[in-house]
Amino acid sequence: MSATDAAGQSSESFTENFTVIPPVESEAQITIWRTQVWYEDGEEVQVTGQVGHTYLETCTVTMFYDSGDEILPDAISFDGTSGFFSLFLGELQGSVNGTAQSDCGLFTESTASIFFQVSPLDEQVIDQDGDGIPDEEDDCADGASFSSSPTTDYDADGCYDISEDLDDDNDGVGDPIDSCPKGQTGWQSTPANDHDGDGCRDIDEDDDDDGDGIADSEDRCPGSPYGWTSNFVSDYDRDGCRDSDSDSDDDDDGIIDGLDSCPKGVIGWFPDASNDRDSDGCRDSDEDTDDDNDSVPDTNDTCPETLPAFPVNEFGCAPYEWDSDSDGVMDDTDLCDGTPLGLMVNEQGCADLDGDGVFANVDQCPDSQDRWTADTVGCTVIQYPVPWDTGPYSINPMGRVGPMTIATTSGTWQIQNAWDGNSTYLFIFNYKSSSYMSSLWGQNVGNLLAATPDNTHIFFGSYDSDYANDIAGMESRVNNWLNAQSQEKRESWNGRIRYVDQRAGEASGSINGVINDWNAFYYAIDRFQRWRQIGSLFDWQTQSCCYRLDYIANEPAMFNKEFEVEKRREDPAITTVDVFVGERHSGGWGGGYTTKTSALLPDAATMATFNTLEVFLEHSCSEHKDRYGIDDDGDGSADRYAGCHEWDYLHYLKICDEDNSSVCGTEFVRYITTYGREGRWITDISPLLWMVKNGGNRSFTYQGANGGWLNVTLMFSTWGDDGLRPTHGEKAFSGGDFNSDYNNESKYDRRYDVNTSTQWDKVEIAAIVTGHGFGQDPNNCAEFCNHEHKFSMNGRDVTHDFPEAGNSSVGSDRQGCQKSVGDGTVANQKGSWPYGRAGWCPGLDVAPWLHDITDWVNWAGQNEILYQGLWNGQQYSETSNNPNIRTLVWVIYYENTSTVGASFVEVGQPNEGLSMIDEPTQLGSNEPTSTVGIATRDENN
Numbered sequence: 001m002s003a004t005d006a007a008g009q010s011s012e013s014f015t016e017n018f019t020v021i022p023p024v025e026s027e028a029q030i031t032i033w034r035t036q037v038w039y040e041d042g043e044e045v046q047v048t049g050q051v052g053h054t055y056l057e058t059c060t061v062t063m064f065y066d067s068g069d070e071i072l073p074d075a076i077s078f079d080g081t082s083g084f085f086s087l088f089l090g091e092l093q094g095s096v097n098g099t100a101q102s103d104c105g106l107f108t109e110s111t112a113s114i115f116f117q118v119s120p121l122d123e124q125v126i127d128q129d130g131d132g133i134p135d136e137e138d139d140c141a142d143g144a145s146f147s148s149s150p151t152t153d154y155d156a157d158g159c160y161d162i163s164e165d166l167d168d169d170n171d172g173v174g175d176p177i178d179s180c181p182k183g184q185t186g187w188q189s190t191p192a193n194d195h196d197g198d199g200c201r202d203i204d205e206d207d208d209d210d211g212d213g214i215a216d217s218e219d220r221c222p223g224s225p226y227g228w229t230s231n232f233v234s235d236y237d238r239d240g241c242r243d244s245d246s247d248s249d250d251d252d253d254g255i256i257d258g259l260d261s262c263p264k265g266v267i268g269w270f271p272d273a274s275n276d277r278d279s280d281g282c283r284d285s286d287e288d289t290d291d292d293n294d295s296v297p298d299t300n301d302t303c304p305e306t307l308p309a310f311p312v313n314e315f316g317c318a319p320y321e322w323d324s325d326s327d328g329v330m331d332d333t334d335l336c337d338g339t340p341l342g343l344m345v346n347e348q349g350c351a352d353l354d355g356d357g358v359f360a361n362v363d364q365c366p367d368s369q370d371r372w373t374a375d376t377v378g379c380t381v382i383q384y385p386v387p388w389d390t391g392p393y394s395i396n397p398m399g400r401v402g403p404m405t406i407a408t409t410s411g412t413w414q415i416q417n418a419w420d421g422n423s424t425y426l427f428i429f430n431y432k433s434s435s436y437m438s439s440l441w442g443q444n445v446g447n448l449l450a451a452t453p454d455n456t457h458i459f460f461g462s463y464d465s466d467y468a469n470d471i472a473g474m475e476s477r478v479n480n481w482l483n484a485q486s487q488e489k490r491e492s493w494n495g496r497i498r499y500v501d502q503r504a505g506e507a508s509g510s511i512n513g514v515i516n517d518w519n520a521f522y523y524a525i526d527r528f529q530r531w532r533q534i535g536s537l538f539d540w541q542t543q544s545c546c547y548r549l550d551y552i553a554n555e556p557a558m559f560n561k562e563f564e565v566e567k568r569r570e571d572p573a574i575t576t577v578d579v580f581v582g583e584r585h586s587g588g589w590g591g592g593y594t595t596k597t598s599a600l601l602p603d604a605a606t607m608a609t610f611n612t613l614e615v616f617l618e619h620s621c622s623e624h625k626d627r628y629g630i631d632d633d634g635d636g637s638a639d640r641y642a643g644c645h646e647w648d649y650l651h652y653l654k655i656c657d658e659d660n661s662s663v664c665g666t667e668f669v670r671y672i673t674t675y676g677r678e679g680r681w682i683t684d685i686s687p688l689l690w691m692v693k694n695g696g697n698r699s700f701t702y703q704g705a706n707g708g709w710l711n712v713t714l715m716f717s718t719w720g721d722d723g724l725r726p727t728h729g730e731k732a733f734s735g736g737d738f739n740s741d742y743n744n745e746s747k748y749d750r751r752y753d754v755n756t757s758t759q760w761d762k763v764e765i766a767a768i769v770t771g772h773g774f775g776q777d778p779n780n781c782a783e784f785c786n787h788e789h790k791f792s793m794n795g796r797d798v799t800h801d802f803p804e805a806g807n808s809s810v811g812s813d814r815q816g817c818q819k820s821v822g823d824g825t826v827a828n829q830k831g832s833w834p835y836g837r838a839g840w841c842p843g844l845d846v847a848p849w850l851h852d853i854t855d856w857v858n859w860a861g862q863n864e865i866l867y868q869g870l871w872n873g874q875q876y877s878e879t880s881n882n883p884n885i886r887t888l889v890w891v892i893y894y895e896n897t898s899t900v901g902a903s904f905v906e907v908g909q910p911n912e913g914l915s916m917i918d919e920p921t922q923l924g925s926n927e928p929t930s931t932v933g934i935a936t937r938d939e940n941n
Contacts (some may be wrong), residue, residue, distance in 0.1 A: 024217055025054040028104035028112040029204050030061075031184055033156050035116040038125065038134075039092065045118055047087040048150045051078070052184065052204045053104035060104075061085045066097040084150065095119040133158035140164045154182045173199030180205045196226045214240035221246050236264045255281035262287050277305050292316070327351070335361040356380070371612075371719045373573040381570045382563065385421025389529050395513040398624035401529045404509030406459065408498040409471065415510075415525075423455050424556040425525040426534075427511065429504040430462040430470045436547065437521045440537070443549040445474065446481035451553035453560055454492050455527075461500030461507075471499040522552060526559040528566070533626050535677055535828030540835065541814045554818065554827035561824050565680050569616060574717045577601055579653075579700050580710040585619075587645065587707030595702045595710070596656075596664070601695040602716070608693065610716040611725060612686045615653065615669050617845070618711040620678040621645065627676030627830055644676045644708070648831060648842035650770075650886070651704030653712060655691055661699035666691070667888055670768055673706045674843035675831025681824050681845040682715075687766040687892040688848075690726045724762055728893040730755060733867045735887030738771065738782040739879050742869040754793070754853075754863035755893060762894035763857055765791055765865075766848045767800055769887045771838030776882030779871065783837050784812045787885060788870040793863060796856045799870075800849050804836030808872050817841035848890075865891070 002013035029052035039045045051059050057080045063071045071087065078085040087100065101113040125134040128141050132148045135141040138158025146152055146160045159165035161182075166174050168181050172188045175181040178199030187193065187201055195202055196211030207215045209222045213230045216222045219240030230238055237252035248256045250263050254270050257263040260281030269275065275284055278293035284304075289297050292306040296316030303317035310318035319332035325339040329349030336350035339360070343351035350361040356374030360366055363378030372380035393402030403416040415425070430441040452458065460478075462470035478497060482490050500507065505515055514523055514531055524532040534555050537547040569576050579599045586592025601607065621627075621644035629638020651671040656664035668691070669683045692698060692714075702710055732752040741747055754763060769789055771782030779785045788801040806812035813819075816836020821827045826843030833842045840846050857863050869885060870876065 022107045025106060025108060026052070026204060028053050028059065028102045028110040029184075030100055030102040030112040030114050031186065032100060032114050032116050033150055033154075033185060035114065037116060037118045038121050039118065040121055042091060045089040045092050047089065047098070047100070047116055047118070049085055049100060049114070050184070051083040051085060051102040051104070051112075053083070053102070053110075055104065055106040056080050056083050058104050058106050059083070059102050061100065061102050063087050063098055063100045066099075086150075089118065092118060092120075129158070131158055131160070155185050169199070171199050171201070173197065195223055210240070212240055212242075214238060220252075237267050251281070253281050253283075255279065278308060294318075325349070354378070371717075373571050381572075382567045386527055386529065387421060388416060388419045393510060395510065395517050395531065396623065397533050397626075398530050401525050401531055402510035402513075404507065404511040406498075406500055406507045406511065407502040408459070409475070409501045410498060413498060419529070422527065423457055424453070424527055424559045425457045425459070426452075426552060426556065427459045427461065427504075427523040428552065429500075429515075429521055430460075430464065430467075430474075431521060432464050432470075434521070440521070440547060440549045441470070441474070445477050445549070446484075447548075447550035448553055449478070449481060449493070449497075451550050451557075453553070453556050455560070456553075456556040457496045457498070459498050459500055461502075461504040463504045465503065467500070467503050471501070475499050524555050524559070526556075527563045532559065535626055536830045537828060540832045551828055554821050557821045558825075558827040561822055562680050565616065565682050565824070568614070568682055569713055569715060571717070574614075574715045575602060575606075575610070577714040577716070579712040579714060580702065583710050585702055585704070585707055585710050587705050589705055592707065593703055593705060594664075596699065597701075598661070598697055598699040599714070600697050601692055601714070603695045604693065607689075607695045607716070608725065610689065610718055611721055612684070612715075612717045612719055613689050613692070614715040614717070615683045615685060616681070616711070616713040616715060617653070617669070617671065617683070618678075618680045618709075619651070619671075619673060619706070620709045620711075622708075624678065644678055645673065645706035646676060646830075647673070647706065648675050648829075648833070649673050649705045650772075651702070651706065654701045654703060656699035656701065658694065658698065664699065664701045667768070668700070670770065670846040670886075670888075671704075672770070672840045672842050672844060672846065673704065674826045675829035675833055677826050677829050677843065678708065679826040679843045683845040683847055685848060687726050687764060687850065687890065688729070690729045690892070693725075693727065723896045724894040725896065726764075726892045727895050728755070728758075728760075729766075729890045730893075731889070732765075732865065732891045733887060733889040735769070735869075735885035737881050738773075738787055738869060738876060738883040738885045739777075739881065740875070740877050742876060742885070750867050752865045752867070752891065754857055754865060754891065756857065756859055756863060758893070758895065759859060760854075760857075760893045760895055762852065763854045764892045764894065765798075765851045765853055766890040766892050767850075767887065768846055768848050768889075769800060769838075769885065770840040770846055771802070771805070772884045772886065773882040777878040777880040779808070779878065780812075781838075781871070781876075781878070782883035782885050784835065785838060785871065785883075786810075787838060787876070788873065789887070790868045790870055791851070791853075792866045792868075793853065793856045794858055796853070798851050798853075800851075802836075802838040805838040806836070812836050817844070820844065 003011045030049060032047060032049035037045060037047055051061060053059050059080065061076055061078045063076065075088045076085065096118050099113050099115050101111060103111050127133065128135055129143050129145055131146050133156060140159035143158065143164050144160040148156055148158060152161060153159065154161055154168040155170035157165065157170055161168045168175055169183045169185050171183060180200035183199060183205045184201050189197060189199055193201055193203065195209045198206065198211055200206035202209040209216050210224045211226055212224060212228060221241035224240065224242060224246055228234060228242055230240060234242055236243055236250040239247065239252050241247035243250045250257055251265045251267055253265060262282035265281060265287050266283050269283055271279060271281065277284060277291050280288065280293055282288035284291040291298055291304045294306050294312040294316050296312060298304045301316030303321040306312055306316065306318045306321060312318050313322060320330050322331050323329065324331055325337060326341055327339045327345045327349050329345060334349030336348065339345055339349060339351045345351045346359045348361045350359040352358060353360050353366050354368040355370060356368040356378055358374050358378030365379035365383040368374050368378060368380050368383060372382060374380050389400055391400060391402065393400045401415065403414065406413045431437045460471055460474045461467065464470060482493060522534045524534055526532050532555065534552055537551040539546040539548045577599050580597055583595065585595045622642060625643035627641055627644040627646060630640050630642055631637060632639040651673055652667055653669040654664050655666050655668045668688065669685060733749060736742055736748055743750055767789065771787055774780045774783040781787060784805055786802050786805045786807040788799050790797055790799045804813040804816035813836035815834050817825050818834035820841055824844055825841045829843055831842065867889065
């Protein structure tokens with residue numbers, strides 16, 4: 001069906017099925033009061049009767065003689081309201097036979113006929129009361145004097161209806177109780193033909209056969225027991241079926257009363273999925289307060305049309321209706337509940353939560369770090385455990401740990417069986433003969449536990465014969481601390497603390513060999529299954545006295561960072577170029593200061609695909625040992641040293657000019673070496689990709705006074721590619737002595753004109769700044785003061801500073817570098833490594849500081865950057881020449897397609913010096929042989 005308006009525009013069409021059921025109408029019926037009619041000579045003959053039908057107004061009456069002649073319509077009188085008719089035959093001669101016929105029907109036509117005879121009287125008929133009914137047929141032969149007719153003597157029994165006849169239609173039901181007192185004649189009321197005994201013949205007169213007040217046409221139980229009346233109490237739906245015993249659906253809604261939650265509900269509707277969703281017999285629109293029968297009222301039900309039998313949440317919604325994490329996938333098919341808002345999901349409702357390209361329903365490592373390549377199951381190389389290595393084994397530092405068996409209070413422990421490839425291990429053994437170790441053992445163990453990473457296992461033991469007392473005391477202290485922690489913290493330590501239930505030296509296997517060889521109080525194992533030394537625990541905040549048990553926790557924190565550093569080269573998305581491979585750097589201040597090599601880079605086309613350049617450096621020491629003293633003459637003091645270098649010096653990886661490999665003055669990466677330990681670092685120098693964009697063979701030098709074995713690898717990759725590439729760079733500024741002349745423009749270049757010869761897509765400042773020298777001016781600059789480096793242009797400015805180094809109102813953070821162990825600072829060095837410094841830490845690379853100044857540039861005007869070195873926001877007024885700031889500032893230019901060449905400039909030379917301290921770490925030593933020693937050294941090459 002559709003509708004069309006006056007303009008001929010049609011609406012959308014729709015289709016609806018319906019059924020037309022014609023009304024029920026009775027068959028036509030016809031009755032003649034007396035089918036044998038007698039007349040006297042000269043008398044006009046009249047035949048009377050009645051027609052019965054549902055729609056009397058549609059009926060017609062005709063009459064035919066046997067001869068076939070039809071009387072004229074004018075001779076027929078028919079009342080379409082009562083059905084009474086009269087046939088006026090006039091004066092007749094002799095006997096005639098006739099047939100009266102009725103034709104009725106509004107929707108369905110039907111015909112009825114009746115035969116009658118008309119005869120003259122052959123003999124005198126006795127009629128005492130003169131009513132026209134012979135006495136032999138007159139039930140009231142001597143009754144009232146009247147003329148019998150259908151109006152006076154309906155049943156032609158000779159009894160005057162008004163006064164004599166108690167049953168006018170002679171059906172056996174007295175007129176007072178006869179609902180049809182002038183009904184059909186020629187029948188007797190019985191239960192079979194008049195169910196309710198009301199004098200109305202069921203078949204053609206009674207429209208309520210059982211007399212319950214409901215017409216048969218609407219009566220579902222037309223033959224129900226007689227004697228009751230339908231009303232809203234006895235027959236709620238007025239269907240003619242008594243609710244108490246005949247009606248199984250009192251409200252006629254199609255739901256039997258036993259299943260109907262509203263058995264006497266709204267009348268006149270039929271339940272379907274649209275109006276009674278839960279088929280409970282209560283109409284949703286006005287009766288049912290819980291349309292879907294989910295026990296959540298409609299007023300609180302967000303999903304009021306839930307299908308049956310589905311569990312729902314507190315909002316009344318089934319899993320197929322509810323999207324609890326609003327990701328567009330319903331809960332019944334959502335394999336990943338709780339997806340954060342705004343993330344794109346797949347058909348299973350799972351997002352790539354960690355940005356590794358693998359959806360969560362597949363991702364076995366859902367917390368992958370950025371800039372690591374995930375495999376098909378979402379895991380990166382740093383998320384897979386390191387398998388147990390079956391050897392060969394070694395007891396040397398960095399040697400492979402072999403099998404071992406240790407008796408603990410919780411049972412026998414074997415590392416080869418417990419190895420999970422993710423954990424690190426600490427072994428701490430008391431020795432009461434050493435006041436140093438006894439002091440450590442007695443410190444607050446809670447500080448150690450609180451600082452220890454959650455993948456570290458700790459073994460407490462003792463070298464002493466009464467080891468049981470030592471470990472029992474330690475266990476009590478550990479438990480006291482744990483009991484004061486949250487449940488989550490306590491559970492995190494389950495299975496990670498053990499107490500060695502034997503003298504430490506009696507443990508067997510690899511641990512026994514290391515104890516006998518190293519003769520130390522504590523040992524460690526890293527994630528690569530390597531034996532590791534634990535460095536100095538000296539508390540530099542005290543300057544002279546103390547050691548800290550909790551500093552042991554710095555080691556596993558460093559191991560975890562080193563794990564990422566050493567695994568980086570295994571990432572499949574990284575292209576590696578080895579520059580130095582196990583090469584010895586002699587060090588010193590002479591010819592060994594510089595080590596040169598060359599490496600073959602990918603071609604220019606390949607280099608153009610990279611947007612990231614990282615540099616791996618491992619600077620390792622002789623025997624992989626921390627610096628240690630050797631007592632040649634047995635006097636208890638060190639006569640010479642072995643293992644690692646002593647001082648924290650500036651070191652550099654420099655790149656030689658592309659067109660002249662003998663010129664190698666361009667700083668590529670800057671490092672500060674450790675006090676007496678080896679280290680491993682990765683430095684992101686992506687802004688300097690322009691220096692190597694042409695690829696091919698390039699030369700490099702490593703410069704520094706500390707000797708060691710070098711492994712250097714360039715790592716090229718592409719992450720989050722926005723198409724930008726650093727294609728050009730210009731050296732803008734260098735540093736100098738930090739005093740009142742630092743900003744003197746007659747002495748230093750402090751202004752730089754931005755190159756606007758090309759409409760660059762991005763312009764960036766890349767600054768490498770480290771402050772050196774201390775104790776020579778009131779502010780302890782430039783190593784331990786927060787000098788500020790301000791860059792200004794076109795009304796915009798930005799400042800690079802070092803708050804951990806302190807200023808006039810805030811002292812330097814004495815734990816500033818210790819706090820950066822997780823970022824790569826080598827832990828527990830043998831000098832004042834924990835102090836916060838200006839732009840650097842001992843045992844750490846110096847990463848470039850970057851700031852995007854693209855929106856500072858006025859492409860149609862002048863663009864001059866002003867650089868200033870400040871103290872407390874002001875020009876520095878001190879005059880000492882000792883504080884020095886090593887500053888190298890590049891302005892880097894980016895574009896999507898590069899054809900611009902790069903220029904290279906020379907940078908400054910190193911100068912550094914710091915302090916050292918010795919401490920006892922072996923069983924043969926007791927107290928420190930010296931306290932803090934401060935020294936400075938000028939580096940010149």
